[in-house]
Amino acid sequence: MDHTEWDVVIVGGGSAGLSAALMLGRSRRRVLVVDGGEPRNRFASHMHGVLSRDHSSPLELLAAGRAELTRYADVAVESATVTSAASVEGRSSFEVELDSGERHLARRMLVATGLRDELPDIPGLAEQWGRNAALCPYCDGWEVRDRRIAVIATEAANAHQAQLMRQLSPQVTFYTQGVRLPDPARTGLEARGIAIESRTVVEVVGDAEGGLRGVRLDDDTEHPADSIFVAPRPVPNDGLLLELGARTMRQNGVDWVLVDPSGRTNVPGVWAAGNITTAQSSVPVAMAAGSLAGAAINADLVEEDIRRAVAATG
Ligand SMILES: Cc1cc2nc3c(=O)[nH]c(=O)nc-3n(C[C@H](O)[C@H](O)[C@H](O)COP(=O)(O)OP(=O)(O)OC[C@H]3O[C@@H](n4cnc5c(N)ncnc54)[C@H](O)[C@@H]3O)c2cc1C
Structure with a gap:
């Protein structure tokens, strides 16, 4: 294609x-998707909670989509x-540059670059991420139902994560990692038989086959675990949007690009969708x-096409 x-x-x-891209392609729009090939869930061999694709490979889903x-x-x-991305004057509104040096012009832009999970700095955790951590x-809990679950806190709100896991297993330990738990959260954990451990996890211990053995605490004792749940800090991949002037709003300590329900940002002609706008976005929610953004962009282009057609007749 030579556009x-x-x-x-x-x-x-x-x-x-x-x-x-599917919505826009079906609207006969000329669309370029540029993808770095590092989806957030690339560490996982299977994904769940995706209707008709439950327990299938996330990379196969994207290959099928392509x-x-x-x-x-x-x-x-x-x-x-x-x-890089910049606004330009003329029929097209934007110019993007690729790492190959190629440049492309476009009338509209959608940024769907996802986010990066910043894991707590615990040796051994990154090696288990997407497999046993x-x-x-909802994505990975059912597979470890009734097993020994270690929930490692990064903030007090993770008590909720422990409670969700308690729905799936009676063997849940909540490692506070020095985080102060409000009394109602502590009472709720205790009431449902969730062990609260105030010694600090200093290492996630794997076995020789790359599986998970457990966690090592700061008193050098090792505690067995079959699965770890943890809430990494989400870091939106929003550099291009900020470059274009997108506004953000701080929520739970993270600056998220502000979008309307269709994904439209405050920058005219620029939309954002998926995990770049919220950490809560699962695969179906990102889809x-x-x-929605694809349809909204097409509608916006139709409006512009009408204005141009009317101007051409006048
Ligand atoms: C370990 C793990 C397991 C998960 N399991 C599930 C599950 O079972 N079920 C479920 O529904 N959800 C699951 N998720 C969540 C799922 O990963 C996200 O919901 C989904 O990936 C969000 O899609 P997205 O399109 O917004 O972003 P992504 O899938 O992250 O895609 C963003 C894409 O943008 C590309 N990109 C970034 N910057 C640039 C750039 N400058 N130029 C070009 N390309 C760029 C990236 O390389 C990437 O390919 C899991 C997440 C994790 C971390």
Whole structure:
């Protein structure tokens, strides 16, 4: 495909970006998806809670999504990274530059670049991430039902994560990591038989096969665990949006780009969808956000096409 000028450039080809591309491709829009190939759930071999895809590979889902897009001749997907984005004057509103040095113009932009999970600094945890250490009880809890669960706190709100896991297993230990628990949270944990451990986890201990053995505490004792749940700090991949002037709002200590229900930001012509706008976005939620944004962008382009057509007749 030899277009250098697109209706829409979508940065990020995860669940959100590809869903938007599908809507736009079906609207006969010329769309370039640029994807760095590092979806948030790439550490997991299986994903769950995704209707018709429960317990399937997240990377296979994205490969299938890319394959579906080949039906639409005006959609191109390029494996690359967008390194900068700027507003420009003229028929197109934006120019993006790729790490290859390629430049592309587009009338609209969707940024669906997801987020990075910043894990607490506990040796051994990163090696288990996505396999025996997880974040979301709905995504990975059922697989470890009735097993020994270690919930490692990063903040008091993680008591809720422990309570969700208690729904799945009677063997839950909540490691406070020095976080002060409000009395109602402590009472609730105790009432449901969740062990509260105030000694600090200093290491996640794996076995020789790469499995999980347990956690080591600051008194050098080792405690067995079959699965770890932890809440990493979400870091939105929002550099391009901030460069374009997107406004953010602080929520739970994280600055999230502000969007309306369709994903529209305060920057004219720029949308955002998926995990870049909220940590709560699972795969189906990211798909829905991308789908909504794709339709909204097409509607916005139709409005512009009407204005141009009317001006041309006058
Ligand atoms: C360990 C783990 C397990 C999970 N399991 C589940 C599960 O079982 N079920 C579920 O529903 N959800 C699960 N999730 C959540 C799921 O990962 C997210 O909901 C989903 O990935 C969000 O989709 P997204 O399109 O917003 O972002 P992503 O899937 O993260 O996609 C963003 C894409 O943008 C690309 N990108 C970033 N910056 C650039 C750039 N500058 N240029 C080009 N490309 C760029 C990235 O490389 C990436 O491919 C899990 C998450 C984790 C961490």
